[in-house]
Amino acid sequence: MSFGPPPSPFTQSTRAADERARRRRVRVWASFAVALVVVAVGVGWVLRGVWTKDGSEPSRYDNASAQQAPDEVRATVERRPAGGAGRLVSAIGDSKLKPAEMRTTPGTWATDEVLAKGVAGAIQGFKIDADDELVWQRQLSGDICGWTQSVTVGGSTAVLFKGADHRCTELMFFNVNTGERIWQKSVPWKKDAFDLYPNVSLARGVVAVAYGTGSAGYDMTSGKKLWARAGTSACREAGFKGGRALLLRLDCQTRDGGTQYRVQRISLETGRPVWTYKTNEHLNFVYLVSAEPVVLAVSAGEANLSDLITLDEEGKYQNTIRFSGDHYEAKCESGLSSSAEDALMFSAVDQCSRIAVSDDQAFITTGEVTEGVAHETNSIVSFDLKTGHTGVKFDAGKDQELFPLRMSGDQLLALKVGTDTFAPTQLVGLDPKTGKESSYFFFSPFHEASILVDPDTSDIVVEHGRIFFGSRTVQGGGTKSQPAYTWRAFGVGRAQ
Numbered sequence: 478m479s480f481g482p483p484p485s486p487f488t489q490s491t492r493a494a495d496e497r498a499r500r501r502r503v504r505v506w507a508s509f510a511v512a513l514v515v516v517a518v519g520v521g522w523v524l525r526g527v528w529t530k531d532g533s534e535p536s537r538y539d540n541a542s543a544q545q546a547p548d549e550v551r552a553t554v555e556r557r558p559a560g561g562a563g564r565l566v567s568a569i570g571d572s573k574l575k576p577a578e579m580r581t582t583p584g585t586w587a588t589d590e591v592l593a594k595g596v597a598g599a600i601q602g603f604k605i606d607a608d609d610e611l612v613w614q615r616q617l618s619g620d621i622c623g624w625t626q627s628v629t630v631g632g633s634t635a636v637l638f639k640g641a642d643h644r645c646t647e648l649m650f651f652n653v654n655t656g657e658r659i660w661q662k663s664v665p666w667k668k669d670a671f672d673l674y675p676n677v678s679l680a681r682g683v684v685a686v687a688y689g690t691g692s693a694g695y696d697m698t699s700g701k702k703l704w705a706r707a708g709t710s711a712c713r714e715a716g717f718k719g720g721r722a723l724l725l726r727l728d729c730q731t732r733d734g735g736t737q738y739r740v741q742r743i744s745l746e747t748g749r750p751v752w753t754y755k756t757n758e759h760l761n762f763v764y765l766v767s768a769e770p771v772v773l774a775v776s777a778g779e780a781n782l783s784d785l786i787t788l789d790e791e792g793k794y795q796n797t798i799r800f801s802g803d804h805y806e807a808k809c810e811s812g813l814s815s816s817a818e819d820a821l822m823f824s825a826v827d828q829c830s831r832i833a834v835s836d837d838q839a840f841i842t843t844g845e846v847t848e849g850v851a852h853e854t855n856s857i858v859s860f861d862l863k864t865g866h867t868g869v870k871f872d873a874g875k876d877q878e879l880f881p882l883r884m885s886g887d888q889l890l891a892l893k894v895g896t897d898t899f900a901p902t903q904l905v906g907l908d909p910k911t912g913k914e915s916s917y918f919f920f921s922p923f924h925e926a927s928i929l930v931d932p933d934t935s936d937i938v939v940e941h942g943r944i945f946f947g948s949r950t951v952q953g954g955g956t957k958s959q960p961a962y963t964w965r966a967f968g969v970g971r972a973q
Contacts (some may be wrong), residue, residue, distance in 0.1 A: 545630045546630065546682075547629065547630050547631035548630070548681055548697045548698070549629065549681045549682075550629060550630075550680065550681070550719060550720050551627070551628050551630050553885070553940060554885050555888075555890065555906070555917070555939065555942060556942070557888075557906070557915065558905075558915050558916060558918070559971075560915065560916045560917070561916075561919075561972060562918060562919060562972045563904075563918035563920035563969040563970065563972060564920075564969065564972040564973075565968070565969060566606050566943055566968045567592045567603060567605050567606070567945065567966070567968035568609055568964070568966075568968075569592065569594055569603055569965045569966040569967065570962050570963055570964045570966075571951070571953075571963050571965065572960055572961070572962045572963070574951065574952070574953030574954075574963050575953050575960065576953050576954060576955055576957060576960065576961075577952060577953060578952065578953040579950060579951070579953075580596065580597055580951050580952075580953075581595075581596070581597050581620060581621070581949070581950050582594060582596050582597075582947070582948045582949060582950060582951055582966075583595045583621045583624055583949050584600070584621060584626075584636060584936070584947075585626070585936035585938055585945060585946075585947025586628055586634055586653045586938070587605070587653075587938045587940045587941070587968070588628070588653050588654050588940065589605075589941040590604065591603065591604060591605060591612065591654050592605055592966060592968055593653045594947055594965055594966050595621045595624065596965065597620050597621070598617045598618070598619050598620045598621070598638065598639075599615065599616050600614070600615045600621075600636065600656065601613070601615075602653065602654070602655075602656050605943070606970075612656075613656030614656065615658065617638040617647070618638065618639065618640055618641055619638050619639025619640060619641070619643060619647070620639050621636050621637070621638045622638060622639055622674055622675070623636065623637030623674060623677050623686075623823050623824070624636045624637065624677065624823075625676075625677050625678050625679055626936060626938070627678065627719055627720065628653060629679065629697065631652075632654050633651060633653065633659060633697070634651065634653060635648065635649065635650045635651070635679060636651070636677070637649075637674075637686070640663065644667070644668065645666055645674050646663050646664055646665070646666050647661060647662075647664075648663070648675075648677065648684070648686055648695070649661045650695075650697060650700065659700070660695075662700055662702075664686050664693065666688040666689065666690075667690070673689045673713065673715060673824045674824040675687060675689075675824070676716040676717065676823070676824050676825055676826065678723065678827070679697075679719045679720075680721070680722060680723040680745055681721075681745060682696065682697050682698075682745065683696070683703065683719075683723065683745045684696075685717045685723055685743070687714045687716045687717055687725065689713045689715070690707070691705060691706050691707045691714055692725065692748075693706070694743075694745070694748050703745075703746070704746075704747055704749075705748065706748050712728065712729040712739070713728045715728045715824070715826055716765070716825065716827065717826070717827075718765030718766075718767070718768045718827040720767070720768045722742060722769040723742070723745055723768060724742055724743070724765050724768045724771065725741045725750075726738060726739070726740055726763060726826045727739040727740075727741065731758055735758060735759075737756065737757075738756045738760060738762075738763040739754065739755050740754045740756070740763070740771070740773060740792075741792075742768075742771070742792060751792070752792030754794070756786075757777075759777065760775050760777050761775075761776040761778075762775065762776040762809075762811065763776075764782075764826060764828075765826050765827045766785070766809075766827070766829050766832055766834060766839075770787065770788075770790075770834065770837070771792070772786070772787055772788075772839060772862065773786040773787075774786075774829055774832065781808065781809075782800060782807050782808065783799070784797050784798060784800060785798040785800075785807075785832075785839055785860070787839075787862045787865075795863060796862065796863060796864060796865040797865065798841075798860045798865050800841075803844040804844055805841050805842065805844065806841075806842050806844045806845070806855075807829060807830070807842065808829065808830050808831055808933050809828060809829040809830075810825060810828050810829075811825055830932040830933045831881065831932065831933070833881035833883055833884060833889055834862075834884070835884050835887070837861065837862055837863070838859045838862060838909060839859070839862060840857050840858070840859050840860075840881045840889055841857070841858055841860065841881075842855055842856070842857055842858075842878075842879065842881065843855050843856045843857070852875070852876055852897065853876070853896040854873050854874065854876065854877060854878060855873050855878045856871060857870070857871045857873075857879050857881055857889070857891060857907065858870050858871075859909055868909065869909050869912045871891070871912065871914060874893075876896050876897040876900050877893055877894065877895055877896060877900050878893070878894050878896055879892070879893050879905075880892045880932045882932070882937055883939065885939070887908075887909070888906045888908055888909075889908075889909060890904065890906060890907075891906075892905075892930070892932060892937065892944075893905050893916075901921045902920055902921065902922060903916050903917070903918070903919040903920075904916070904917040904918060904919075904939065904944045904969075905917065917942070917971065918969065918971040918972070922969075923964075925954075925961070925963075925964060926967055928964075929946040929947065929948055929964060929966070929967065930946055935947060935948055942970055943969060943970040944968065944969055945967070945968040946966060947965065947966040948964070948965050951963045951964070951965055
């Protein structure tokens with residue numbers, strides 16, 4: 478039993494009452510179906526201790542953001558879980574795509590009330606737990622070509638999209654709950670031989686955008702340009718990593734035609750570098766995993782990712798964590814590019830999966846271990862950022878895999894996915910101090926939606942006691958006479 482595809486959510490709040498009632502029945506059935514999954518496998522799972530009940534309140538969220546300023550990047554802390562079955566709280570999709578038709582769907586943002594999703598040249602906001610009611614839609618002048626998953630405590634975020642001339646030049650800061658455009662600016666990006674699209678990040682009070690030949694920082698409240706930096710012929714401003722601080726990656730040309738990467742911590746007030754770290758000239762690529770503490774993922778040799786490099790608060794080299802052999806697996810991407818007219822094209826320096834960073838540790842997945850046909854498992858291992866020594870290890874368990882998502886206070890939030898046809902998917906909390914795991918809730922997504930449960934290719938957001946999965950591109954299925962329902966996003970929360 479699993480979630481079935483709901484009717485298309487691309488309908489306004491005025492749709493007929495019988496359609497609303499039918500959707501409510503789908504939701505009830507989805508919740509009941511998840512419970513049946515639990516009953517079917519419950520005995521074996523309980524005996525293995527996959528979830529725990531610690532007597533705490535049902536999973537919601539602890540508003541740690543209340544201690545932050547409204548213009549800081551949000552860092553909510555989820556309450557300790559009580560376990561139990563999950564239920565579908567949101568489903569966004571399309572039944573109008575033609576078979577094999579592609580559509581870009583970049584950006585997934587969630588608050589306590591609204592799930593917002595980008596789709597080609599528009600952003601839509603859907604009411605959570607309210608029959609997926611479309612509460613707002615903002616049409617853009619062109620397709621989205623850059624975005625950040627960060628959201629401020631005040632509920633705002635930023636996207637880049639194409640202007641009337643089809644260039645990726647428009648920057649918009651908007652409210653996720655209401656769809657209100659707080660401000661919009663144009664950035665001086667021009668496509669060149671490097672083909673680096675602009676990218677955007679958030680840090681306290683600042684929206685920072687890099688566009689190759691330069692970069693700029695804008696005030697979140699007014700949109701006023703706070704500072705601008707000009708690139709040079711030797712170094713291009715490739716992109717930012719925001720959060721509690723702001724990092725910039727510079728791509729500099731060497732005498733032999735290669736690239737040396739430099740990382741700078743940027744002053745939010747002036748845009749000037751606080752410090753600069755120069756990497757080894759023989760690195761193939763450098764990604765910005767965390768701005769504070771500073772963690773870089775690098776590629777050397779033939780490996781996609783070979784090491785993590787940690788820096789101290791002054792930008793000085795601290796330690797290297799090596800991905801020896803196939804023991805560890807982390808993934809970063811610099812963007813997607815295609816000649817197809819509807820392809821998703823963007824540049825990124827900070828999009829890495831299977832890695833999470835706390836104040837003093839990095840959490841990385843091990844490589845998959847196969848135990849017979851279709852029986853795969855893995856682990857999450859912690860590394861001390863200062864010493865590089867390994868710490869706690871969390872084993873996924875038989876026929877399951879673990880993927881780190883983000884920190885929630887001192888706890889690590891992770892996705893646990895069954896690799897057979899029996900184990901459900903779970904949102905779990907991992908305690909680095911005790912090595913214990915606790916389940917927020919478990920669920921079994923409908924087969925056609927399961928493609929979204931992939932941290933390497935989808936957006937995964939945990940917010941206010943719920944987990945949301947969002948696509949970046951979708952493709953129509955079915956036949957010309959009967960198109961298939963195509964999932965763009967869905968969310969799960971704990972059953973009441």
